[in-house]
Amino acid sequence: MENETKISRRGFLKITGIAGAATVLASGCGRRNDEVTAEVPEGQMTYRNLNGDRISLLGYGCMRWPQKAAAEGQESEIDQETVNALVDYAIEHGINYFDTAPTYLRGFSEDATGIALKRYPRDSYYIATKLSNFGDSSREGSMAMYRQSFIDLQTDYIDYYLLHSIGRSMEDFQKRYIDNGMLDFLIEERKAGRIRHLGWSFHGIQEVFDYVLSMHDRIHWDFVQIQLNYLDWGHATPGNVNAEYLYSELTKRGIPAIIMEPLLGGRLSNVPDRIAARLKEQDPESSVASWAFRFAGSPGNVLTVLSGMTYMEHLQDNIRTYSPLRPLTDEDLDFLEETARQMHEYPTIPCNDCKYCMPCPYGIDIPAILLHYNKCVNEGNLSVSSRDENYREARRAFLIGYDRSVPKLRQASHCIGCGQCVPHCPQSIKIPQELHRIDRYVEKLKQGIL
Numbered sequence: 001m002e003n004e005t006k007i008s009r010r011g012f013l014k015i016t017g018i019a020g021a022a023t024v025l026a027s028g029c030g031r032r033n034d035e036v037t038a039e040v041p042e043g044q045m046t047y048r049n050l051n052g053d054r055i056s057l058l059g060y061g062c063m064r065w066p067q068k069a070a071a072e073g074q075e076s077e078i079d080q081e082t083v084n085a086l087v088d089y090a091i092e093h094g095i096n097y098f099d100t101a102p103t104y105l106r107g108f109s110e111d112a113t114g115i116a117l118k119r120y121p122r123d124s125y126y127i128a129t130k131l132s133n134f135g136d137s138s139r140e141g142s143m144a145m146y147r148q149s150f151i152d153l154q155t156d157y158i159d160y161y162l163l164h165s166i167g168r169s170m171e172d173f174q175k176r177y178i179d180n181g182m183l184d185f186l187i188e189e190r191k192a193g194r195i196r197h198l199g200w201s202f203h204g205i206q207e208v209f210d211y212v213l214s215m216h217d218r219i220h221w222d223f224v225q226i227q228l229n230y231l232d233w234g235h236a237t238p239g240n241v242n243a244e245y246l247y248s249e250l251t252k253r254g255i256p257a258i259i260m261e262p263l264l265g266g267r268l269s270n271v272p273d274r275i276a277a278r279l280k281e282q283d284p285e286s287s288v289a290s291w292a293f294r295f296a297g298s299p300g301n302v303l304t305v306l307s308g309m310t311y312m313e314h315l316q317d318n319i320r321t322y323s324p325l326r327p328l329t330d331e332d333l334d335f336l337e338e339t340a341r342q343m344h345e346y347p348t349i350p351c352n353d354c355k356y357c358m359p360c361p362y363g364i365d366i367p368a369i370l371l372h373y374n375k376c377v378n379e380g381n382l383s384v385s386s387r388d389e390n391y392r393e394a395r396r397a398f399l400i401g402y403d404r405s406v407p408k409l410r411q412a413s414h415c416i417g418c419g420q421c422v423p424h425c426p427q428s429i430k431i432p433q434e435l436h437r438i439d440r441y442v443e444k445l446k447q448g449i450l
């Protein structure tokens, strides 16, 4: 186990070239553990360079824009006024990279992002968006999606365009980008200047990663977006290929990496209490989340690190972390290596609340169930035996919290195991198995037979 969780300090330093980080190339995730209120520095953001683009190390992920409370029976709307205020603050503090997709926020993210950015000169920021043709991968449907992005974002060029979420299977890649001629079309669009940089985001299996990367000689990928964090470095977790492998393969070919999910869907900010105390003791002035951001931002071949910031305090905290970046030291890496080892003792489910598995045709609220379970694990409220010291308290917290977080009809007991949700999960979570396991646990808790 220890070998599996090793960050391998020397390996990390060698592969990532932290020492040269300043010159090379140059999630509404809850943050229960974070309470940092220090001043937010202005004008000190760290930047990385690619082909003349000077990109802020902190990139804005636009998949979690704030929403207004919905009236009964209606869908919630994006709170554009607050989005504008967040964008204003971000730009004022040096952020210039904004990453969206046609599928984010039920299709409204590009529109809201376009409205907010349109108030600034077009050459003062970079837009990234994606071909998210998961549902309709026909040529017509894909073309329509591509064209609509320009309309919604109110622009006549896209700075960074991605084939969205490659990696589920070779067939999926073939169907979405090759058979319909979309990849050839996008390469032509790059030649015409309507796309300035072409790349892809990766979630899935290594075979597909290797195959698509091997096309680099022919296609020239300008960048690739991957997950990288101190839990996945050096070994694979369910649903994630070893980040060390991904990063090294990109670096070998001189392809810059853009980092998504630096907090692993909030799991590295909302950590178990014991881990939070450990991080705070090491650096009382910094937030729990800042460790994960420093880890993701330190490697020299990282162009930008995306964070989906719904709340101003998260935006401020991340700006603090990268204004400027304090690259990780040897001591920090040793410390994170041991932190990762301890984290692996907590068996959370790698759900990042992306909701791609929703809606379930049987009404199950999949992410709410998994997140409640993870929360209880993190807070030490998952008893394995009625002999546990805090059994009564933990049992009560789990059951009461479960009914509060998930309406009864949407709980795991109603999952019929049809498996329709499984192919949609980028984390490759075995959703029905996990739901049934949680349901069995709930039943045992209710009957007091643990």
Ligand code: SF4
Residues within 6 Å of the ligand: 360, 361, 362, 363, 364, 366, 414, 415, 416, 417, 418, 419, 420, 421, 422, 431, 432, 435
């Ligand atoms: S396996 Fe369960 S959660 Fe998934 S779609 Fe079917 S009923 Fe819903």
Ligand code: SF4
Residues within 6 Å of the ligand: 350, 351, 352, 353, 354, 355, 356, 357, 358, 366, 367, 370, 424, 425, 426, 427, 428, 429, 431
């Ligand atoms: S189960 Fe998978 S698809 Fe569903 S919210 Fe979690 S990570 Fe996303």
